[in-house]
Amino acid sequence: MPDQNLTQPHMAQIVATNDFVVKFANVNGSGSASANGLFAKAVIRMGVPVGARNIFPSNIQGLPTWYEVRVNGEGHVGRRGGVDLAVALNPQTWDDDLAGLVPGGYLFYDSTKPMPPSKFRDDITVIGVPLTAICNTAYKIPRERQLFKNIAYVGALSHLIGIDPDIVETLLAEEFASKAKLIDANVRAFHLGRDWAKQNLEPIGLQLKHADGVGNRIFVDGNRAAALGAVYGGATVCAWYPITPSTSIAEGFMEYCEEFRTDPDGSKRYAIIQAEDEIASIGIVNGAAWNGARAFTCTSGPGISLMNEFIGLSYYAEIPAVIFDVQRGGPSTGMPTRTQQADLLLAAYASHGDTKHVLLIPGDPGECFTMGALAFDLADRLQTTVFVMLDLDIGMQEWLVEPFVWDDNRQLDRGKVITAEDLEAGKPFGRYRDVDGDGVPFRTYPGTHPTKGAYFTRGSSHNSMAVYSERGADYTEGMQRLLKKFATAAELVPPPVIQPAARPTRIGVLYFGSTAPAMHEALVTLERRGRHLDALRVRGFPFSQEVFEFIAAHDEIFVAEQNRDAQMRSLLMIEGNIDASKLTSIRHYDGTPVTARFLIDAISEKMNANAPEKETLK
Amino acid sequence: MTYIAKPQLHHPSLPSNAIGLTRRDYEGRISTLCAGCGHDSISAAIVTACFELDLQPHRLAKLSGIGCSSKTPDYFLGQSHGFNAVHGRMPSVLTGANLANRDLVFLGVSGDGDTASIGIGQFVHSVRRGVNMCYIVENNGVYGLTKGQFSATSDKGSKSKRGAENTESGIDLVALALQLGATYVGRSFSGDKEQLVPLIKGALTHGGAAVLDVISPCVAFNNHAGSTKSFDYVREHNDAVNRLDVILGRTPIKTDYAPGEVRDVTQHDGSVLRLKKIAADYVATDRNAAAAYIQEHQAKGEIVTGLLYIDPEASDLHDRLGTTRVPLNALGTEDLTPGAQALARINAGLR
Numbered sequence: 001m002p003d004q005n006l007t008q009p010h011m012a013q014i015v016a017t018n019d020f021v022v023k024f025a026n027v028n029g030s031g032s033a034s035a036n037g038l039f040a041k042a043v044i045r046m047g048v049p050v051g052a053r054n055i056f057p058s059n060i061q062g063l064p065t066w067y068e069v070r071v072n073g074e075g076h077v078g079r080r081g082g083v084d085l086a087v088a089l090n091p092q093t094w095d096d097d098l099a100g101l102v103p104g105g106y107l108f109y110d111s112t113k114p115m116p117p118s119k120f121r122d123d124i125t126v127i128g129v130p131l132t133a134i135c136n137t138a139y140k141i142p143r144e145r146q147l148f149k150n151i152a153y154v155g156a157l158s159h160l161i162g163i164d165p166d167i168v169e170t171l172l173a174e175e176f177a178s179k180a181k182l183i184d185a186n187v188r189a190f191h192l193g194r195d196w197a198k199q200n201l202e203p204i205g206l207q208l209k210h211a212d213g214v215g216n217r218i219f220v221d222g223n224r225a226a227a228l229g230a231v232y233g234g235a236t237v238c239a240w241y242p243i244t245p246s247t248s249i250a251e252g253f254m255e256y257c258e259e260f261r262t263d264p265d266g267s268k269r270y271a272i273i274q275a276e277d278e279i280a281s282i283g284i285v286n287g288a289a290w291n292g293a294r295a296f297t298c299t300s301g302p303g304i305s306l307m308n309e310f311i312g313l314s315y316y317a318e319i320p321a322v323i324f325d326v327q328r329g330g331p332s333t334g335m336p337t338r339t340q341q342a343d344l345l346l347a348a349y350a351s352h353g354d355t356k357h358v359l360l361i362p363g364d365p366g367e368c369f370t371m372g373a374l375a376f377d378l379a380d381r382l383q384t385t386v387f388v389m390l391d392l393d394i395g396m397q398e399w400l401v402e403p404f405v406w407d408d409n410r411q412l413d414r415g416k417v418i419t420a421e422d423l424e425a426g427k428p429f430g431r432y433r434d435v436d437g438d439g440v441p442f443r444t445y446p447g448t449h450p451t452k453g454a455y456f457t458r459g460s461s462h463n464s465m466a467v468y469s470e471r472g473a474d475y476t477e478g479m480q481r482l483l484k485k486f487a488t489a490a491e492l493v494p495p496p497v498i499q500p501a502a503r504p505t506r507i508g509v510l511y512f513g514s515t516a517p518a519m520h521e522a523l524v525t526l527e528r529r530g531r532h533l534d535a536l537r538v539r540g541f542p543f544s545q546e547v548f549e550f551i552a553a554h555d556e557i558f559v560a561e562q563n564r565d566a567q568m569r570s571l572l573m574i575e576g577n578i579d580a581s582k583l584t585s586i587r588h589y590d591g592t593p594v595t596a597r598f599l600i601d602a603i604s605e606k607m608n609a610n611a612p613e614k615e616t617l618k
Numbered sequence: 619m620t621y622i623a624k625p626q627l628h629h630p631s632l633p634s635n636a637i638g639l640t641r642r643d644y645e646g647r648i649s650t651l652c653a654g655c656g657h658d659s660i661s662a663a664i665v666t667a668c669f670e671l672d673l674q675p676h677r678l679a680k681l682s683g684i685g686c687s688s689k690t691p692d693y694f695l696g697q698s699h700g701f702n703a704v705h706g707r708m709p710s711v712l713t714g715a716n717l718a719n720r721d722l723v724f725l726g727v728s729g730d731g732d733t734a735s736i737g738i739g740q741f742v743h744s745v746r747r748g749v750n751m752c753y754i755v756e757n758n759g760v761y762g763l764t765k766g767q768f769s770a771t772s773d774k775g776s777k778s779k780r781g782a783e784n785t786e787s788g789i790d791l792v793a794l795a796l797q798l799g800a801t802y803v804g805r806s807f808s809g810d811k812e813q814l815v816p817l818i819k820g821a822l823t824h825g826g827a828a829v830l831d832v833i834s835p836c837v838a839f840n841n842h843a844g845s846t847k848s849f850d851y852v853r854e855h856n857d858a859v860n861r862l863d864v865i866l867g868r869t870p871i872k873t874d875y876a877p878g879e880v881r882d883v884t885q886h887d888g889s890v891l892r893l894k895k896i897a898a899d900y901v902a903t904d905r906n907a908a909a910a911y912i913q914e915h916q917a918k919g920e921i922v923t924g925l926l927y928i929d930p931e932a933s934d935l936h937d938r939l940g941t942t943r944v945p946l947n948a949l950g951t952e953d954l955t956p957g958a959q960a961l962a963r964i965n966a967g968l969r
Contacts, residue, residue, distance in 0.1 A: 044969075216969070217969075218965050218968035218969055219969065220968045231954075231956065232955050232956065232961075234951065234954040234955060235954075236717075236946040236947075236949060237714060237718060237946065239710075239714065256956075260960060261954070263942060266940060267940055267941065267942040267943065268939065268940050268941055268942060269942050269944075269946070269949055269954065270941075270946070271717045271939050271941050272939075273717070273747070275743070276739055276740070276743040277739065279710070279740075280709075280710040280713075280740055280743060281710075282710075283703070283704075283707045283709075283710025283711045283713075283740070284710045284711070284714035287681070287701070287703075287710065287711035287713060287714025287715040287716075287717075287718070288714035288715065288718040289714070289718075290718075291679070291714070291716075291719050291722075291947055292718055292719065292947030293714075293717065293718030293719075293946045293947040295714060309704050309707075310707070313704055403962075403965040403968075404961050404964065404965055405958075406957065406958045406961045407958070408957050408958045410951075411951045412951045412954070412955070445699075445719075445947060446676075446679045446698075446699030446715070446719070446722060447676055447677050447679070447719060447721070447722050448676065450674060450675070450676050450697065454675075454676060454696070454697050454698055454699050454700075455699065455700075456692055456699075456700040456701075456702065457699070457700065457702065458700075458701075458702035459703070459704060460702065468692070
């Protein structure tokens with residue numbers, strides 16, 4: 001066995017319990033994902049909150065992939081920034097992985113072929129475990145040698161940082177419940193690594209202790225949650241085209257529908273079409289919703305670009321549609337497996353002519369479920385396209401969130417639909433008449449009544465009776481009513497979440513979506529440093545009145561977002577007529593999820609630059 | 619798309635069909651197309667077909683894309699819901715509408731630009747999915763609304779009104795539909811009502827993807843010497859393979875056709891398509907033979923018309939998906955929402 005004792009004795013090591021960052025560097029396609037997932041779940045089962053992020057390439061096999069686990073007993077599960085323990089198993093990225101470690105951190109590597117000291121840093125602790133040698137001795141089949149090497153490093157880590165081995169065994173038993181043979185094999189591999197570490201290494205300064213920080217929270221990704229939301233929201237038609245990072249919404253919908261929407265005779269209370277492209281997907285959604293079914297598509301930025309014409313039709317002809325946009329790095333093909341919040345303006349004003357659309361902006365997978373269901377009620381209620389704006393970080397990463405909740409008394413809100421009975425009873429019908437003064441007209445489903453209620457749906461200009469018209473007065477009346485309907489939407493979208501600072505302040509911060517957990521951590525740290533900021537998380541567009549009231553009540557607002565062009569800031573300025581100088585932009589857009597440390601630094605720096613007295617305390 | 623309301627007066631002696639409606643009950647607004655447009659003849663044929671089928675107008679949904687042909691659904695079946703979608707995208711909208719309520723009859727109306735150019739992808743995929751629809755292409759080989767550009771079905775070598783020659787190959791939608799697995803494929807001519815009306819009736823009662831390519835000369839831009847879609851050219855080169863009668867279950871079946879010249883095909887809904895053969899060697903239930911026949915005749919400059927292919931055992935998208943018989947748009951909260959208990963189970967599985 002090679003000598004693994006490479007610790008620099010003179011150097012300070014990080015000592016932390018239930019609060020550190022571990023980053024696994026792997027090669028994709030090597031089977032590391034399940035081992036890394038096992039690691040994260042084991043920490044959660046010990047009662048310690050975790051934020052886990054799979055950072056992967058747009059590739060099937062052979063390129064670098066990382067899994068970053070934020071362990072934090074206080075419940076901060078956003079990215080912190082910096083790495084305390086690097087599990088460096090990919091020679092391709094060795095230099096970067098080494099560089100990412102904070103001073104005093106730990107580097108874990110496969111020391112079958114020991115690295116020369118020149119390949120290390122002198123301010124870190126190096127831990128070598130000869131994983132390949134261990135597994136080559138224990139296994140004969142090459143595939144087993146590779147796969148079990150992954151479980152073996154989890155075993156070695158369990159000794160080093162104090163993961164409870166019983167919990168790992170329980171998780172493996174659950175994972176392979178249907179394949180008992182695999183349970184034993186995996187448990188054996190786990191102990192192979194663990195035993196070697198026990199015999200050869202001391203535990204390190206990063207330690208896990210059983211805690212009670214998780215409660216009954218669930219560990220789930222936003223795409224799965226959104227798919228479940230669509231099931232609970234009563235969606236019956238899903239038309240989609242595969243695109244990273246949204247594909248698992250359609251797959252999740254398929255899975256849940258098979259389970260919950262299949263009749264005893266095998267017939268299905270849903271229809272899923274993998275369409276030929278995104279244009280057909282949204283066309284199918286519009287057709288189905290026009291005919292009274294709840295329908296959605298799921299896509300990412302490039303798909304939205306293609307769907308623009310239909311989105312305009314939905315707006316103008318007033319057809320419900322739900323689009324889940326799992327945002328990725330743009331423009332063009334951009335970074336398909338990286339995260340961004342860069343489709344805001346695209347979605348808000350999609351299609352030619354004067355258009356505006358409703359956006360729901362979930363801040364975690366829990367809200368992907370609630371907003372996923374709500375989107376269908378709103379689409380029917382408002383008869384227009386409703387976007388649910390996820391991003392890759394929320395959509396494809398598993399987050400620790402409160403369990404899903406459903407009220408069994410809740411009924412699907414089908415909005416203003418006139419039935420055959422209404423028509424028979426003489427209820428007047430004019431497809432685009434504003435009967436209630438809220439800008440929302442009534443509609444009929446095709447096939448309702450033999451002689452009443454039929455109308456012609458078109459994207460060309462029409463009067464309030466749905467008759468083709470190029471008269472200027474008819475056109476402007478319709479366009480003004482659509483504005484009124486948009487104002488109604490502002491009252492129906494989820495209101496912002498406002499979190500006041502511990503002390504009164506004239507400075508605020510506005511954020512949304514996947515920035516939430518990093519911002520929450522940043523605010524706590526800033527507060528400790530005497531930086532008091534009121535915080536508002538936007539959850540919908542058009543903006544609720546509360547958003548503008550919040551801005552009005554402060555002298556300066558930091559607007560934090562994950563795109564280059566400060567799109568949320570632009571939306572606020574356009575829709576709220578807000579003075580640009582009042583909104584200070586903070587942007588993080590390199591494709592990785594924003595970290596708490598980035599936000600702390602950016603906000604502190606700007607506050608210092610704006611002179612300390614700007615941080616007025618009343 | 620007209621400002622002029624059509625008079626609602628009915629002549630008292632207008633004949634009514636089995637459900638008590640007259641032909642007028644199947645009409646729409648006044649057409650705004652050019653006088654003599656082939657498309658208006660097709661609209662009239664649709665009206666006749668629906669009247670003769672005793673179809674309840676409100677149980678049919680009519681959908682179209684953009685273009686002269688796509689304007690026509692406003693001009694027939696005024697009691698039906700209509701949907702004028704975006705250019706080339708009628709097939710996807712119709713597919714979605716069909717998924718939402720399988721109990722309606724779906725009529726898609728499109729043109730050669732709408733189907734063979736901008737919308738060819740959607741045409742192709744809706745047909746291969748087997749959407750239960752009657753898809754009519756009103757094919758004039760020209761862009762009318764933008765005044766006379768060639769379309770993708772314009773034959774190579776045909777001339778525009780300005781005398782320019784088309785140098786690109788034309789797409790034969792009938793051959794394409796056959797290859798894609800359409801289960802009812804016909805071609806006709808807007809000027810041949812006797813052939814067209816039964817073809818539409820058969821398509822509307824067919825239980826799968828029915829495609830009708832209807833050559834419909836454009837009086838404004840494509841009805842001159844040099845055009846292969848003009849009235850004169852089509853009349854001279856039309857080679858009908860059969861004549862069709864649609865016999866509904868309740869009508870006594872006539873037996874006055876000579877054996878050997880007549881073939882009855884029973885469709886899913888019980889209607890019988892009676893094919894009177896004109897071309898002695900034509901078999902309408904053989905997909906490969908149909909494709910070969912069409913191409914052989916096309917090579918001779920002949921336009922083969924009639925019911926070119928039918929699969930009486932046709933299935934549709936719902937059969938393939940295994941959708942419930944209840945229209946999806948009629949399912950309520952209790953059918954769709956699994957409830958709090960199921961959610962508790964899901965939560966437990968995510969810990």
